[in-house]
Amino acid sequence: MSAVVQSIASNAPETERELTDGFHLIIDALKLNGVKTIYGVPGIPITDFGRMAQAEGIRVISFRHEQNAGNAAAIAGFLSKQPGICLTVSAPGFLNGLTALANATTNCFPMILISGSSEREIVDLQQGDYEEMDQLAIAKPLCKAAFRVLHAADIGIGVARAIRAAVSGRPGGVYLDLPAKLFGQVMDAEAGEKSLVKVIDAAPAQIPAPSAIKRALDVLKGAKRPLIILGKGAAYAQADDAIRALVEKSGVPFLPMSMAKGLLPDTHPQSAGAARSTVLKDSDVVMLIGARLNWLLSHGKGKTWGDAPKQFIQIDIEPKEMDSNVEIVAPVVGDIGSCVDALLDGMGGSWSKPPADWISTVTTKRDENIAKMAPRLMKNSAPMDFHGALGALRTVIKERPDAILVNEGANTLDLARGIIDMYQPRKRLDVGTWGVMGIGMGFAIAAAIETGKPVLAVEGDSAFGFSGMEVETICRYELPVCIVIFNNNGIYRGTDTDPNGRDPGTTVFVKDSRYDKMMEAFGGVGVNVTTPDELKRAVDAAMDSGKPTLINAVIDPTAGSESGRIGNLNPQSALKKK
Ligand SMILES: Cc1ncc(C[n+]2csc(CCOP(=O)(O)OP(=O)(O)O)c2C)c(N)n1
Numbered sequence: 285m286s287a288v289v290q291s292i293a294s295n296a297p298e299t300e301r302e303l304t305d306g307f308h309l310i311i312d313a314l315k316l317n318g319v320k321t322i323y324g325v326p327g328i329p330i331t332d333f334g335r336m337a338q339a340e341g342i343r344v345i346s347f348r349h350e351q352n353a354g355n356a357a358a359i360a361g362f363l364s365k366q367p368g369i370c371l372t373v374s375a376p377g378f379l380n381g382l383t384a385l386a387n388a389t390t391n392c393f394p395m396i397l398i399s400g401s402s403e404r405e406i407v408d409l410q411q412g413d414y415e416e417m418d419q420l421a422i423a424k425p426l427c428k429a430a431f432r433v434l435h436a437a438d439i440g441i442g443v444a445r446a447i448r449a450a451v452s453g454r455p456g457g458v459y460l461d462l463p464a465k466l467f468g469q470v471m472d473a474e475a476g477e478k479s480l481v482k483v484i485d486a487a488p489a490q491i492p493a494p495s496a497i498k499r500a501l502d503v504l505k506g507a508k509r510p511l512i513i514l515g516k517g518a519a520y521a522q523a524d525d526a527i528r529a530l531v532e533k534s535g536v537p538f539l540p541m542s543m544a545k546g547l548l549p550d551t552h553p554q555s556a557g558a559a560r561s562t563v564l565k566d567s568d569v570v571m572l573i574g575a576r577l578n579w580l581l582s583h584g585k586g587k588t589w590g591d592a593p594k595q596f597i598q599i600d601i602e603p604k605e606m607d608s609n610v611e612i613v614a615p616v617v618g619d620i621g622s623c624v625d626a627l628l629d630g631m632g633g634s635w636s637k638p639p640a641d642w643i644s645t646v647t648t649k650r651d652e653n654i655a656k657m658a659p660r661l662m663k664n665s666a667p668m669d670f671h672g673a674l675g676a677l678r679t680v681i682k683e684r685p686d687a688i689l690v691n692e693g694a695n696t697l698d699l700a701r702g703i704i705d706m707y708q709p710r711k712r713l714d715v716g717t718w719g720v721m722g723i724g725m726g727f728a729i730a731a732a733i734e735t736g737k738p739v740l741a742v743e744g745d746s747a748f749g750f751s752g753m754e755v756e757t758i759c760r761y762e763l764p765v766c767i768v769i770f771n772n773n774g775i776y777r778g779t780d781t782d783p784n785g786r787d788p789g790t791t792v793f794v795k796d797s798r799y800d801k802m803m804e805a806f807g808g809v810g811v812n813v814t815t816p817d818e819l820k821r822a823v824d825a826a827m828d829s830g831k832p833t834l835i836n837a838v839i840d841p842t843a844g845s846e847s848g849r850i851g852n853l854n855p856q857s858a859l860k861k862k
């Protein structure tokens with residue numbers, strides 16, 4: 285096996301012992317468990333490890349900053365249901381990766397952050413080692429589980445525990461601490477091989493109780509105005525056919541959360557995406573499938589949800605999710621695939637569809653809203669507003685439904701979510717639960733590598749800046765990524781000023797920047813566009829060629845609104861404005 289690093293004379297004089305070391309055992313443990321790609325940044329003590337992993341056939345994708353590598357690993361986990369692996373150096377590299385680990389945990393993406401660390405003896409006595417930090421203690425509160433391996437013989441178990449923790453139950457981030465000394469530790473090769481663990485059934489099915497299924501169906505049956513909300517968990521489950529069958533058999537209008545868009549096409553007759561406020565307010569029974577009642581759903585209460593009494597059915601793998609914000613009258617705990625299968629079974633052959641007046645209320649509202657929006661999406665002006673530019677990109681995705689859309693920003697995010705219809709599951713990747721900026725290039729890179737599909741990253745000019753240096757990575761690996769920057773000269777708008785006239789306003793950037801030139805610096809294609817027609821042509825050319833491309837899309841700096849759609853979350857002073 286590859287773990288054999290050398291043959292040297294052992295203490296026993298007549299026999300030769302084959303030896304292995306920490307480097308090789310970690311690689312073998314990862315390979316044994318199907319790890320094909322590592323996303324990371326090299327440096328002490330993991331430089332050689334990365335080289336050896338590459339030599340042993342693992343793809344090692346080197347980034348410019350660990351946060352982007354971490355985001356790549358996280359979204360690889362979401363797309364594949366296997367933990368994505370991020371590899372970093374100690375202290376600062378670890379901390380750079382930690383934001384992505386915490387974000388992965390919040391979003392229930394399975395990933396493992398593997399960081400090299402400095403010598404325990406010195407770290408624990410705080411004697412000032414190179415990159416000294418008690419990384420395990422720092423990681424613990426920010427992830428699902430955290431482990432440290434001190435002995436080469438424990439590498440197999442350590443890797444197995446990390447994998448199981450990441451993907452079983454509700455998935456999340458796991459930290460694995462590997463001190464520098466571990467890599468060089470030598471042990472008998474045969475014992476080393478035996479110490480490795482192939483994780484069997486890493487994410488076991490969790491079957492819902494039949495009584496819970498019956499309770500849920502009884503509640504749904506009694507509904508006059510039912511609604512199904514599909515969350516990111518439903519997309520993660522890869523139970524696409526069963527979910528579609530459940531929605532269609534029930535006849536209930538569905539509302540996809542951002543990353544659940546495309547599970548059923550946004551153009552599906554039961555889609556209530558364009559009637560969101562109506563269905564949230566007026567529904568009487570809401571079935572949540574892998575969606576949480578967090579801030580993104582106004583915690584299940586208040587004005588958004590109207591005054592009429594509401595009953596919630598919730599399907600989630602995490603029992604603690606139930607009653608997190610409001611009472612759940614029918615909790616269904618289990619993995620989404622098993623739960624949806626059981627619900628479908630329980631519905632039998634003669635399920636009656638919801639009352640016709642509810643369906644017509646929803647479809648009328650939806651069609652009205654779509655019709656109202658339509659002319660704005662066709663505006664071919666220069667500079668563009670968001671709607672005109674997004675109208676062009678909407679057509680791109682309609683024509684190329686298997687492309688992956690990465691999206692971040694404020695207006696650029698909120699408006700793209702509403703305007704760009706998705707047609708296939710797990711094709712929309714965005715800022716998720718935290719609304720975090722900086723996922724863009726990491727997600728785009730991993731999406732291209734994991735799926736081999738073309739990627740369209742639609743980025744606010746601010747959002748792009750958080751991970752923009754990875755355009756070099758995209759060019760280096762020649763990935764089929766087309767980045768479109770909605771350049772409105774700033775955060776939300778490009779019009780802020782300093783009341784004292786001294787500095788630029790706090791939300792503005794250099795006026796009329798040419799982000800496309802950044803791409804050219806690394807051999808990629810850069811294009812500057814000012815109209816939706818030019819934008820569409822440039823994106824089509826990029827997607828046809830598969831060449832790394834960055835399109836600077838000039839957007840009217842006055843077009844956006846503060847914080848996009850969530851300006852209401854900005855605190856206001858209780859004092860009257862002068
Ligand atoms: C890590 C992080 N830092 C800061 C923010 C606050 N924030 C929200 S949106 C945004 C950028 C919005 O500007 P842009 O990407 O240009 O989008 P636009 O509204 O202009 O289209 C920022 C900085 C955040 N969400 N995440």
Ligand SMILES: [Mg+2]
Nearest residue numbers: 744745774775
């Ligand atoms: Mg902007």
